[in-house]
Amino acid sequence: MKFSITKRIRSVSLSQGQAKADEQGVALILAVLMSIILLGISTGLLAKQLMTRRNGASESYKQMAETAASNGLNRILAKLNNSNTDISYLWRLQQNDQQGLQWNYSNEQLRPMMEQPCTPLLLSQQTAAVLAGGDLSHNSNLRDDGSSEAVTMSYRLRSYGVSSNQATFQIEGIASRGNETPPAIASRSLLTRMLALKNVIPDADHWAALAASRMELGASTISGPGRTVLLLNKVDAGPSFVPTDSCSASTLGARVGATDTDLKAKIWPLLGVELPSTGIFDQEVAVDQFTPSGSSTIQRRIWNIDDNRPANSLIGCTAIVCSRGELESSYKSQDALYVSNGTITLPGSAICVDQQAKPCLLWIEKIKLSGIKKLLIASNQAVVLRMFRPLESIALVSPSSLCAANSGETTCRQEAERLAIVANGGDSPSSCAAATQKLSISGNALPAALVLMPQGTVNATTSASMRGLIWAHQICATAGLALTTTSADGGNVVDKAKTSWHWNEDLSLGITVTKGMRGTGLDMFRRW
Amino acid sequence: MIIQQRLRAQHDSSGFGIVEVLMAALLVMMVMMSVSRTLILGMAANRHMGERINIESEILNDIEIIQGIDSLASKDTAAGCANPAQYLQNLVLLKNPEKVGNSWDRTFDVVDPNILVIVYSFNRPESPTRQEKRITEINPSLQAECQ
Secondary structure (H helix, E strand, C coil): CCCCHHHHHHHHHHHHCCCCHHHCCHHHHHHHHHHHHHHHHHHHHHHHHHHHHHHHHHHHHHHHHHHHHHHHHHHHHHHHCCCCCCCHHHHHCCEECCCEEHHHCCHHHHHHHCCCCCCCCCCCHHHHHHHHEEECCCCCCCECCCCCCCEEEEEEEEEEEEECCEEEEEEEEEEEECCCCCCEEEEEEEEEEEEEEEEECCCHHHEEEEEECEEECECCEEECCCEEEEEECHHHHHHHHCCHHHHCHHHHHHHHCECCHHHHHCEEEEECCCCCCHHHHCCCCEECEECCCCCCCCEEEEEEEECCCCCCCCCCCCCCEEEEECCCCCCEECHHHHEECCEEEEECCCCCCCCCCCCEEEEEEEEEECCCCEEEEECCCCEEEEECCCCCEEEECCCCEEEEECCCCCCCCCCHHHEEEECCCCCCCCCCCCCCCEEEEEECCCCEEEEEEEEEEEEEEEEEEEEEEEEEEEEECCCCEEEECECCCCCEHHHHHHHHCCCCCCCCCECCEEEEECCCCCCEEEEC | CHHHHHHHHHHHCCCCCHHHHHHHHHHHHHHHHHHHHHHHHHHHHHHHHHHHHHHHHHHHHHHHHHHHHHHHCCCCHHHHCCCHHHHHHHHHHHHCCCCCCCCCEEEEECCCCCCEEEEEEEEECCEEEEEEEEEEEECCHHHHHCC
16 A cells, blocks of 8 residues: 555646656655754754763863963962061062073072172072962862863962062962873963062161261160161172172171171161151151341241350351351341350250141251350140251250250250151261261260251261261261160150151162062953 | 676665664664764753753852952951951851852861861762862952051
């Protein structure tokens, strides 16, 4: 028996006549075409399913690789920022193919190129291995998909660079699969991360109490927290730190001419570091100024004080205390106002008039107290004495003294932060005999002060003592300077100065520790 | 001669025989079954993929929340510097506790006081008896403030 639609069609056709030859077998062709279409659809679906599975696995591996890179960065940060195993000096070194793999340098190679050449170089092999890279899987298979091959992740430090206060890491994150060593890489990701670097001084004992580019310290001492910081030119002085004993107390003591054992042990050289600007005392101060008679212009008042003034040394003034407007050439005597018995008193009410809520800045042409008079600045606000011209000076010979006192009182205050002596003139002399902006002291002529003279000289003409900080281009104290850095109330001068003068957190002078701070940039991932 | 006779015979016959039709039907049925099976598997794979994306998104979101907690944490060095990782873990447990009903688990490890290790575990959507892990390590930003 035959059964077919074509039979019926053919029957009809036969009844109407003979079927066309080219229409015969159409059903077979249609069936074949339909089969091909169905086969194509099924193949497409199968391919899609396989791709979906593969994409799922691939996406997981990519995420693992990115996580690995981020985890690697965190491991490196944990090591570099660890205060207990201090290797923070690495922050300031390069570790890349272009600028050198400096983390691997020997100590002799490193010291001359470091800002702090006497930093203990404590990078152990174990820590170096963590910094270079490592496994992050904690001995576990991260993806149990039934295969005997374990999925793991790891990281590798590809490069590290530092420029100014910005550090840039490039870290590879790797997701791997397999039990062989090394396993096959399933996915890789490259993380580029920038961090801000910040210098931190841990405590007052690490701050500079004495700081200068050139020192002759003799029997000088420091009582209280603080270091003697020697500022050196990196190019000239760097090679001198190659020898192993270049950081010994005796070698450093010889560099500054020190004889005191304790002080020698507290010397800290810095290469390529400069003293801070005098601007750290300029902020938020009022300037002492007035309108000279005969002038309509408010001018800065220039003070010239000499208790043993040579005759005819000034125009228009032979007194002890003379002053003028900065645009005037003639001085006016101020003795009647300020000199009484053996004391010159500048009261707070007479300086920085109408601005007495702020620290007062006085421009000083000269202060010379040769043992006859005492100069008392009696103001409840802090006072800055700023030298006016490059070759002028403040010379104080004991038993004369220069000090700050409370308004209406005659007793010198022992708070160094109440009196700052600053000068930014001078020509960075290379000998103690050179004429320059100079602060000369002897005995207890300057009981308490903060001194900052980046191009000038501080000279102890005889054995001297003071409380405070001395940061200058040159400190000449072969006669011995006894510096006290504790405050009368039990604190320390550095902390008081930081608070009183609102020093910026970025200001640091002493033994610094570098920290990498997050939050200043975004992670950038690159896959390949 | 024989071929010509057969061709003539086919010309004479009208349409396919029953065997041909049955064979064709069998073939079509097999193809259709494989297509439907593939379709079902494909739909299942899509569903698993969706579940995986959800789980991984939730985990990534949790990691970002923890990183935010770390960034915004007060730099209380007195309380935190003894063990920054433990300090951060306590903050995370306080501010971002693990929610009930999550399709993943979260555990902490503070063996290294400077690294908080967070391990996320979840059952694989493709084979629920097997597990997958995501491990994140965070160096608490507080550590940079510690002396």
